[in-house]
Amino acid sequence: MSTITPTADSLAGHGDHAHGHHDIGFIRKYVFSTDHKIIGIQFLFTTLLMLMFGGFLALGVRWQLAFPWETMPIFGQFFAAQGGQVSPEFYTMLFTMHATVMIFLVIIPVLAGAFGNFLIPLMIGADDMAFPVLNMLSYWFMWPAIMCFGASFFLNEGFGPNAGPAAGWTSYPLLSALVEAAPGSGTAQFWWLMGVTLVGVSSMMGSVNYMTTIINMRAPGMTLFRMPLTIWAMFITAILQAFALPVLTAAGFMLMADRLLGTCFFIPAGIVVNNAAPTVGGGQPLLWQHLFWFYSHPAVYIMLLPAMGMVSDMLACMSRKPIFGYKPMVYSLAAIAGLGFIVWGHHMFTSGMNPALGMTFMVSTIMIALPSAVKVFNWIGTMWGGRLVFNTVMLNSVGFVSMFIVGGLSGIFMAAVPVDIYIHDTYFIVAHFHYVLFGATLFGVFAGITFWFPKMFGRMMNEPIGQLHFLLTFIGFNGTFFPMHLLGIAGMPRRYADPYLHPYLEHLLPMNQFMTISAILMGFAQFLLLGNLAYSIFFGPKCGRNPWEANGLEWVAPSPPGHGNFETVPVCYRGPYEYSAPGRDEDFWLQTEPPGPRPETPGQAAAASS
Ligand code: HEM
Ligand SMILES: [Cu+2]
Numbered sequence: 001m002s003t004i005t006p007t008a009d010s011l012a013g014h015g016d017h018a019h020g021h022h023d024i025g026f027i028r029k030y031v032f033s034t035d036h037k038i039i040g041i042q043f044l045f046t047t048l049l050m051l052m053f054g055g056f057l058a059l060g061v062r063w064q065l066a067f068p069w070e071t072m073p074i075f076g077q078f079f080a081a082q083g084g085q086v087s088p089e090f091y092t093m094l095f096t097m098h099a100t101v102m103i104f105l106v107i108i109p110v111l112a113g114a115f116g117n118f119l120i121p122l123m124i125g126a127d128d129m130a131f132p133v134l135n136m137l138s139y140w141f142m143w144p145a146i147m148c149f150g151a152s153f154f155l156n157e158g159f160g161p162n163a164g165p166a167a168g169w170t171s172y173p174l175l176s177a178l179v180e181a182a183p184g185s186g187t188a189q190f191w192w193l194m195g196v197t198l199v200g201v202s203s204m205m206g207s208v209n210y211m212t213t214i215i216n217m218r219a220p221g222m223t224l225f226r227m228p229l230t231i232w233a234m235f236i237t238a239i240l241q242a243f244a245l246p247v248l249t250a251a252g253f254m255l256m257a258d259r260l261l262g263t264c265f266f267i268p269a270g271i272v273v274n275n276a277a278p279t280v281g282g283g284q285p286l287l288w289q290h291l292f293w294f295y296s297h298p299a300v301y302i303m304l305l306p307a308m309g310m311v312s313d314m315l316a317c318m319s320r321k322p323i324f325g326y327k328p329m330v331y332s333l334a335a336i337a338g339l340g341f342i343v344w345g346h347h348m349f350t351s352g353m354n355p356a357l358g359m360t361f362m363v364s365t366i367m368i369a370l371p372s373a374v375k376v377f378n379w380i381g382t383m384w385g386g387r388l389v390f391n392t393v394m395l396n397s398v399g400f401v402s403m404f405i406v407g408g409l410s411g412i413f414m415a416a417v418p419v420d421i422y423i424h425d426t427y428f429i430v431a432h433f434h435y436v437l438f439g440a441t442l443f444g445v446f447a448g449i450t451f452w453f454p455k456m457f458g459r460m461m462n463e464p465i466g467q468l469h470f471l472l473t474f475i476g477f478n479g480t481f482f483p484m485h486l487l488g489i490a491g492m493p494r495r496y497a498d499p500y501l502h503p504y505l506e507h508l509l510p511m512n513q514f515m516t517i518s519a520i521l522m523g524f525a526q527f528l529l530l531g532n533l534a535y536s537i538f539f540g541p542k543c544g545r546n547p548w549e550a551n552g553l554e555w556v557a558p559s560p561p562g563h564g565n566f567e568t569v570p571v572c573y574r575g576p577y578e579y580s581a582p583g584r585d586e587d588f589w590l591q592t593e594p595p596g597p598r599p600e601t602p603g604q605a606a607a608a609s610s
Contacts (some may be wrong), residue, residue: 032140033564036131039139040118041456044449046142047110048530054101055523059516060086061095062480064332066509066516067500089183091497093164096184098148100169100192103197105146105305107437110445111306112206112241115141116234118452119310120210122554122561123228125219125570130212138205138252141198148195152188163193163347168495170292173266173560174286177258180276191260193252200249202382207241210234219553221572225330226591228552228576229323232330233309236337240298240305243341248295249540251288254301258283286351293344303437305333307444308375311397313576315379319386324378332371332378348418358417365415372408376401387587388581392466394546396447399474403439407432410485425495428488435479446470446529453533454547458559459540462532467530476522480515487511551576555594575576 030038040407055437062085063072077083086094117135129135140497153164163333166184167175175181176189214235218227227235257263264281266288271279323329345353345361353361379401388394410432423429446469453461492508499505546555553570554561570592578589 002036005057006216007020009258013062032136033133033134036117036121036129036132036135037456037560037561037565038114039135039329040114041469042139043113043117043142044110045115045160046139046146047106048533050101050105050146051110052526052530054098054106054527057094057101057522059519061091061098062512062516062519064497065499066513068442068500075461078368086497088497090164091168092168092495092534092563093153093184093188093488095495096166097153097164100165100195103169103299104196106147107303107322108299108380111441112203112210112234112237112301113142115230115236115306115310115445115448115452116206116210118456118533119230119554120213120234121217122143122455122557122565123231123552124214124217124222124499125553125566125572126213126217127564127566129209131209134205136210137367138202138209141202141205142316145195145198145202148191148198152191155187155191165189167192168177170296171255172260172292173288174271174273175259175283177255177266177288178266178273178276178279179259182274189500190256193256197249197252199581200245200252203241204245206240207245208561210238211242212239219570219572222553223572223590225241226572226575229312229326229329230306230309233305233307233333236333237302237305240302240337240340244298244302247291248299250313251291251295255288261292281312284368286348286506289348289351290344293347294341297344297347298337300433300436301440305337307400307441307448308333310448310451311400311444312379312382313550313552314447315382315401316392316577316579317451317548318389318391318397319383320354320389320579321382322579323387324381325374326575326577328374329378332374335371336368339364343368346415346420347542349417350424355417362415362417366412369408369412372404376405376408392450392461392470393447395467395470396443396450399443399470403435403443403477407439410435423488425493426488427484427492430494431484431488433480434484439481443473448472449529449533451548453536453540453561454543455554455561457537457540458541458542459536460547461536461540465528469525469532472525472528473522476518476525479518480522483511483515484504546590550584551578551588551590553591556590 011420033039033042033443060072060075069085071084072086082090118344119207120126155319162183165171165176165188166182167189171192175185176193176603179186179189214227214231252264254263256280258266264279264283266285267279267281268281268285269278269280269282273279295547312323312329343361345357346365349358349361381399410428414423414432415428445558450466453459487508490508492505500509545557546557548555552573553566553576556570557565558567571594572591573593573595574589574591576591580587581589
């Protein structure tokens with residue numbers, strides 16, 4: 001791809017566009033806005049709301065695991081029919097909807113929807129996305145999805161013991177294919193499938209937009225290898241979405257057809273469920289698992305890669321050093337994404353798979369450790385010998401790296417077939433994915449909120465509260481999730497409403513109580529984040545264009561940037577990581593600053609030409 005050379009014409013044309021615009025009403029400006037910045041902020045607040053909701057569902061799960069069959073405080077009143085208890089069906093619904101909300105309504109949209117939208121045009125020097133109306137639709141398709149998921153709680157055989165879809169966020173048949181299979185398999189499961197389909201529509205509209213924008217709308221001089229790693233990560237994530245998502249959508253339609261049209265893709269013959277007539281299909285439940293994970297394994301990278309990119313940018317800035325190994329960072333992102341397509345079988349090691357096939361899935365999965373290790377090594381290399389600034393951004397970024405190491409290492413255990421046969425479907429798995437999704441991604445998101453908040457609102461967030469929020473979340477997180485490794489090794493299965501019915505698990509109750517208390521602490525800590533956000537939007541200290549003295553194009557625009565982002569088309573002269581460049585007075589070097597006079601000493605000349 002070639003770089004566009006700036007012409008006086010394009011500069012003037014763009015300038016005109018940035019200034020000469022029309023007055024639009026409140027609704028068009030803030031509700032049905034086509035401005036990528038507003039859409040990004042809409043995504044951010046929606047996902048934070050969903051994060052709180054999903055967190056409450058998780059606390060419901062934790063309540064039952066710590067105090068089984070005891071009346072739930074406060075919320076117990078809502079299901080009086082059960083005597084305020086969490087029934088087994090209700091427990092199943094709680095973890096299903098917790099995971100559904102966290103994955104489809106929090107992590108995926110916060111990364112691509114909130115940060116992708118806000119950052120892509122700003123960081124590549126464009127005035128907006130390639131398709132602004134499509135972009136607006138991608139946000140507004142989230143709400144029908146949220147409503148479908150919401151409806152699935154109620155439009156069922158009655159709120160109460162039978163409430164909600166309960167086949168897990170993985171929706172394995174037969175639970176999800178046969179209406180009679182379980183209390184949640186009826187109408188609730190239908191609305192769940194509708195919700196996932198709509199989230200998919202939203203994601204796909206975003207993905208097309210991001211790819212087009214990044215390929216076509218980069219500012220003059222912004223070559224591919226001058227793009228910040230955030231943009232590389234968003235680009236690769238968009239490609240992942242585009243290739244993986246159609247498989248899930250197709251599988252969803254097949255499942256719908258099984259439920260509504262009498263097909264039997266996933267329903268085998270002769271199964272009797274709940275005393276209904278034997279099924280007459282010739283299908284295979286395992287087919288769903290293959291199709292589902294063909295999407296969902298790449299999707300776990302959709303939930304991680306953007307945060308990796310963002311953390312790379314923040315770590316370089318807060319270490320005042322160039323990113324260590326920029327190109328290896330790009331190639332390792334691409335390698336993780338590419339390998340991510342050929343490992344899905346590791347979710348099915350215990351399904352009676354041919355050992356030769358299991359072996360190939362094992363090897364390909366373990367190979368992902370290589371690019372992952374390159375990234376970890378390079379993040380540490382970036383910090384090594386830097387002038388580290390220990391603020392909220394740095395703390396959360398280091399939280400990301402360290403928790404990713406823990407989650408990544410437990411991944412290698414699970415990738416090994418003999419080990420996985422023992423720990424499959426135990427709490428070890430739950431520990432692993434929370435370390436990656438929460439420990440890594442969510443800490444990256446907290447760092448990103450603090451880092452780009454000044455650009456969003458023109459004000460800084462409160463530093464002491466930010467640090468306290470990090471500290472409490474970090475302690476609460478590890479208190480909640482580290483013991484899950486031990487539970488898993490002790491054999492505690494996931495998705496059991498009462499594991500203590502098995503005598504060999506009875507002694508694990510105190511550890512579960514400790515974890516629940518840690519989770520409650522962590523839940524409360526999130527109010528610090530919300531309070532900090534609400535306060536800082538109105539009362540935070542005002543800041544200029546570049547409060548962190550960073551290099552990227554977004555820091556050239558006003559804070560917050562107006563409609564059209566830049567006053568004139570930014571021209572990009574170098575990569576985004578020129579921190580502490582030798583021979584300069586300042587320790588940062590904006591991508592837009594024209595090259596200065598020739599360096600004096602030969603050493604500086606060598607440094608400048610390399
Ligand atoms: C407030 C913090 C959180 C707590 C206390 C929590 C707790 C739990 C618990 C207890 C389970 C049930 C495990 C089982 O019995 O199988 C669970 C499942 C799950 N959680 Fe979380 N979680 C939290 C945050 C998150 C976040 C941020 C994400 C994703 C971004 C997430 C994703 C999942 C997933 C995918 C499952 C699997 C559910 C299933 O078995 O189908 N959780 N969580
Ligand atoms: Cu996987």
